Amino acid sequence: DIQMTQSPSTLSASVGDRVTITCRASQSISSWLAWYQQKPGKAPNLLIYKASTLESGVPSRFSGSGSGTEFTLTISSLQPDDFATYYCQQYSSYRTFGQGTKVEIK
Amino acid sequence: QVQLQESGPGLVKPSGTLSLTCAVSGGSISSSNWWAWVRQPPGKGLEWIGEIHHTGSINYNPSLKSRLTISVDNSKNQFSLRLSSVTAADTALYYCARERVEMATMTAYDIWGQGTMVTVSS
Numbered sequence: 001d002i003q004m005t006q007s008p009s010t011l012s013a014s015v016g017d018r019v020t021i022t023c024r025a026s027q028s029i030s031s032w033l034a035w036y037q038q039k040p041g042k043a044p045n046l047l048i049y050k051a052s053t054l055e056s057g058v059p060s061r062f063s064g065s066g067s068g069t070e071f072t073l074t075i076s077s078l079q080p081d082d083f084a085t086y087y088c089q090q091y092s093s094y095r096t097f098g099q100g101t102k103v104e105i106k
Numbered sequence: 107q108v109q110l111q112e113s114g115p116g117l118v119k120p121s122g123t124l125s126l127t128c129a130v131s132g133g134s135i136s137s138s139n140w141w142a143w144v145r146q147p148p149g150k151g152l153e154w155i156g157e158i159h160h161t162g163s164i165n166y167n168p169s170l171k172s173r174l175t176i177s178v179d180n181s182k183n184q185f186s187l188r189l190s191s192v193t194a195a196d197t198a199l200y201y202c203a204r205e206r207v208e209m210a211t212m213t214a215y216d217i218w219g220q221g222t223m224v225t226v227s228s
Contacts, residue, residue, distance in 0.1 A: 053213075
């Protein structure tokens with residue numbers, strides 16, 4: 001099974017900050033990685049797929065990079081609506097989610 | 107646009123079978139896309155359960171495979187989940203989702219249902 005490890009688990013930041021979340025795979029997954037945002041009481045929302053492709057309708061302040069085993073999600077300038085939990089997910093072999101990163105207000 | 111709606115009992119007894127259905131509206135289940143189940147225990151992260159294609163191809167989470175059945179009903183435009191021998195550890199918010207396929211390539215889960223809470227308790 002492919003394990004996905006996100007860091008940090010919690011991140012405290014202010015509006016306007018540049019934020020980076022890291023996701024590591026236990027083996028190479030090429031670029032088969034997606035990022036989701038989840039707010040309390042809501043279903044996850046797809047932000048990025050294939051490591052760096054922005055889903056339609058998602059603000060351009062979100063970007064993704066990486067390949068192989070190491071990936072990052074970057075929010076270039078954190079907005080009030082961005083305080084949420086973020087998950088990575090691999091879809092190279094079956095599907096596995098990371099444990100999540102909660103972005104909190106500093 | 108495509109919408110997903112989960113339905114099923116909110117309470118299941120220990121050792122019983124959890125059964126949920128996901129109705130697909132606004133589009134056909136018999137498309138190139140895959141259809142998935144994901145769950146989230148209270149206060150915890152997301153766990154992939156499995157997914158199915160309208161042709162009957164299925165992928166199961168290996169850790170749940172022995173208890174799990176996912177099926178599709180093309181005539182009703184819906185797919186279903188059955189999880190047997192449930193325990194309190196199966197208590198979770200269960201989501202159905204669509205895995206979009208573009209030009210024969212998987213993308214990710216782009217459409218989700220609102221989720222349905224299932225509690226395992228006597």
